[in-house]
Amino acid sequence: ALHSICICLFMLEAFPLRLSRLHRRMVMACFALPVLGVFLLPNTAAVAGLFLALIPNGLAAALALRSGKVGRDPYRLLYLFSLFLFIIYAPLTKTVLEAKLYIPGTVSNLFLILSQCVMLSRSYADAHEQVERVNENLERIVEERTAQLNDTNRQLSASQAALREMISNISHDLKTPLTVLNNYLELLGDDAIASNEKERAEYIGIAYHKNLDLQRLIHNLFEVTRMEAGTAVYRLEWVEGSRLLEEAGSKYGDLIRDKELSFSVGADCAAELLIDRHKIWSVLDNLVYNALRHTPKGGSISLNLCEAG
DSSP states (O other): OHHHHHHHHHHHHHSOOOOOHHHHHHHHHHHHHHHHHHHHSOHHHHHHHGGGGHHHHHHHHHHHHHHTHHHHOHHHHHHHHHHHHHHHHHHIIIIISTTOSOOOHHHHHHHHHHHHHHHHHHHHHHHHHHHHHHHHHHHHHHHHHHHHHHHHHHHHHHHHHHHHHHHHHHHHHHHHHHHHHHHHHHHHTSHHHHHOHHHHHHHHHHHHHHHHHHHHHHHHHHHHHHHHHTOOOOOEEEEEHHHHHHHHHHHHHHHHHHTTOEEEEEESSOOEEEEEHHHHHHHHHHHHHHHHHHSOTTOEEEEEEOOOO
């Protein structure tokens, strides 16, 4: 009886189910019935009391079938069949058959052990397959995360390279007007230049324009910082494209012609632009000053407005 109870407990472990507290107490009470019957009943009735072991075994079998694992795994069904033979062997031969049919007890034991070994090996094989699948998924996840990390590292390297290039360009752009500004300020301190009103006015004008260049560069640097931080504020409004080009011609015309370059503006279409009037000049300043820097004397600079597409 104790042996059958232990096997029932093992079977419930092999076919796990979530039971409420009441159901758990009922199961334990059913398990206690055959043990109490064997110990409390007389010797002749104790043998018949072994049939009480069928109650917990039947309950365990019902729970096992309810778990749904038996239908998916025939080895568990084989184990249930061998368990039924093992449990019913002793009371059946001692009561109904009255020991007339001789069947060695070791047969049911061996059959139960064999089916149990088969079921356990099947369970271990399933567990091994699950571990392999988990390992494959883990390897795939690691590869994906590694690829994402490599992409992030490449983006970070590109961002750092762009930052270094931007700092280098800013340093170069600041150095040139500062050098020119210092040179002309030193010339203004010369007595010969100071006495010549025409040259002094020319040098002051050049120094003033270089100071404006410095302000423009510093302003652009702040704008880039705000845009990268996502704090830039845009005040959009509709502006006529032709009017914007007229203002650009008035602003840059004299400066470009002083560099012995020709300058022209034109519009291929009459369109209104939705722009920020202040920030658009930062864009145009960068375009024009870069063109001034890289255009040789005698060349031309044109600023045209056309429709994209």
